[in-house]
Amino acid sequence: MNAVEISHLTRRFGDRTAVDDLSLSIERGEAFSLLGVNGAGKTTTLRMLCGLIPPSGGEARLLGHLAGSPEARACLGLSPQETAVAGNLTTRENLTLMARIHGMNPAEARRAAQSQIDELSLGEIADRRAKKLSGGWQRRLSIAMAMVSRPEILVLDEPTLGLDVLARRELWTFIRGLHGRTTLLLTTHYLEEAEALSDRIAVMARGQLRALGTPAALKAQTGADTFEDAFVALAGESA
16 A cells, blocks of 8 residues: 555635645655645645645545545654744654643653654754754754654655755764655655655656656656756646
8 A cells, every 4th residue: 555645636815726636655664755836736735645634526545545534644743834833842852742732641742752852863852942943954844743743645845945054964864864754745846965865756747747756767757957957847837
């Protein structure tokens, strides 16, 4: 069974079609990126996958469960664009709080928090307040919070947004370390990030799927020397 199955997914807002008959699948354990220019339909697709809005047509399933159902939500962890951490709480307290929100009792929540601290190498910031952390560390904490319930599918929405080059590269290493532990679904405007972190990439434009494949396959498909050139060829207005 695939981690994600999207079949003829469509979403309309009045007369505007934001996602238009989208079909694709994501394999379990895969690192998958969804790319497109602003307005391409990426965010709307993610919101439907997370059950935040219903589709106008078609469906999406997570590990066989209809998107938005309690079973699908239990499979999913989300690290949003805006780092969602409680600034006055420590790293440990943020993780424990998120575990409690997922229904764990206090002892289970403490163990889950410590597990994330150990597995994701957060020991040096475990007892520091989140508001004292750098942007890169806050993003790591946000991802750890999304993983505290051990979701089988992890959505990273613009994970390095606003970070400097060094912090971004450090977070790439961190994300690579998650590969194989969970299915990763990534959105980003940094094309080199998608190329570096993804097994496969889907390119959307005007709500439709324009191309799907490995970074190398997409470059070969367009005859481009760089992934940026391939993306422009696939996602541009004249494509």
